[in-house]
Amino acid sequence: MTDNNSNNFTTATEAWTAFAVGEAKGYAVDIAAELGLSEGELVAAGIGTNVVRLDADWGDFIPRLEELGQVKILTRNPSVVHEKIGTFGKISINGEMGLVLNHDVDLRLFLGHWGHAFAVETDNPRAGRRRSFQIFDHDGRAVHKIFLTDQSDEAAYDKLIGDFKADTQLPGIEVLPPLPKAVTLPDQDVDVENLRAHWRRMTDVHQYHGMLKDFNVGRQQGMRLAGPEFAERLSADALKTLLEKASESGISIMVFVGNSGAIQIHTGPIKTIREMGDWINIMDPTFTLHLRMDQVFEAWIVRKPIREGMVTTIELYDRDLNNFAIFCGERKRKDPENPDWQKLAESLPRLENTMAAVAE
Structure with missing residues (x-):
């Protein structure tokens, strides 16, 4: 995702504070890139204010996401964003592999890459109050996000935060360099x-x-x-x-x-296909896709x-x-x-x- 606007932030804390209240231009991943940071590092700057660091065994945490009821899930890479509305269920965790097979929430999870997890709350005039769980790779790149909807159980969300809140709630995370690309035969x-x-x-x-x-x-x-x-x-x-x-x-x-x-x-x-500049979009009630x-x-x-x-x-x-x-x-x-x-x-x-x- 890209945004032609730029900001003049000098610290991650300043940038996150502005983003959380809707005063920053662009998406979090792009704001972070302007500072030479990963998105995970930007979000982690809010720990202690509107971000809670989680310390979860994924085999315990993921099955409990069903308690949230209806949610919006988001998985992306630099070229495309995939969003679905549904509920967690039919979950199985086997070592570093996780499966969620509940139709609208259909996921293959590679848990060895789940490095950092946060509960995040933002509130801005355009999007309103948004509460989510956000997962990042060991290098700080976004892996998966789970947003509450109007139909979600907020008490269950708060209970999950309480059950999986890390002991240390200082801002910042340590990230690793990206993994090397696989070497293939000529x-x-x-x-x-x-x-x-x-x-x-x-x-x-x-x-x-x-x-x-x-x-x-x-x-x-x-x-x-x-x-x-x-x-x-x-x-x-x-x-x-x-x-x-x-x-x-x-x-x-x-x-x-x-x-x-x-x-x-x-x-x-x-059903609904929309072109907007470089983006082609699917804009359906429970499924949206934004592809560059x-x-x-x-x-x-x-x-x-x-x-x-x-x-x-x-x-x-x-x-x-x-x-x-x-x-x-x-x-x-x-x-x-x-x-x-x-x-x-x-x-x-x-x-x-x-x-x-x-x-x-």
């Missing part, structure tokens, strides 16, 4: 034919990540090397076409957005074999070739892919065809 060292053979033999979509890891290739690298049988580049306008056609058809789709510590999923039809179209450096259609046929995904990558969003059709386990979704996905314009048309 293209020329990859056994491409073997990669394609194993890709062809997949029987479950969840085998995909393990296959890439076995061959020590990155996600975008694997698609490039696998070739058009399995993956093809899409044109720059494919995303807009996808959303508009999905909205018009009423097809139930799945939208995945994630970061180091969480993947958040929407399942269902989408200028961050879509590459878009791909990807085909992953399963026992029941094929799963087709539309995947978006930024300039650093990081995957930041995935779209697919709703499919229940052991069911074949919805042919209407597959037809929609396969109808999207390919980059090669677009380039050829421009050259003519």
Whole structure:
């Protein structure tokens, strides 16, 4: 998220105080960046005033989020923001992996990346009073946020704060440098034919990540090397076409957005699509998506074999070739892919065809 306005704050405390009452310009992550800080460091500057540091065993804390009732959950990365309204439930925690499978609140949680947690309260003329739990990675980047709504149980929220409040409530946090990127094989060292053979033999979509890891290739690298049988580049306008056609058809789709510590999923039809500058937005009652179209450096259609046929995904990558969003059709386990979704996905314009048309 970006904002063209800038502030002239000199300290995190000054910046957070202004942000909390609506006197700062921009989003918290951008205000922090102006100071050379992570968002987590900015929020931590408010500890002792309107921010409470939490000390939680995630296996104890996450199941109790169901006590809040209806909430708005938010997961984002630098290119897209994914928001859902619903309730926690159907929660399982197994070591560093957490699952929440309560339909509207559908999350995959990678708890080894949950480094800092806060209860945060802000109050400003535009947004009003907002109370939330906010989780940050060890390097201070936002992982997941849970906002109260008018339907939430505020007493339950206060009880959770009381039960998980850290003993130390001094401002500030220590952050770690970002983790290094995974080292993958150079293209020329990859056994491409073997990669394609194993890709062809997949029987479950969840085998995909393990296959890439076995061959020590990155996600975008694997698609490039696998070739058009399995993956093809899409044109720059494919995303807009996808959303508009999905909205018009009423097809139930799945939208995945994630970061180091969480993947958040929407399942269902989408309806209201709005473009605002560089952003394309889904603006539905219980699901909103804000995606920066200028961050879509590459878009791909990807085909992953399963026992029941094929799963087709539309995947978006930024300039650093990081995957930041995935779209697919709703499919229940052991069911074949919805042919209407597959037809929609396969109808999207390919980059090669677009380039050829421009050259003519």
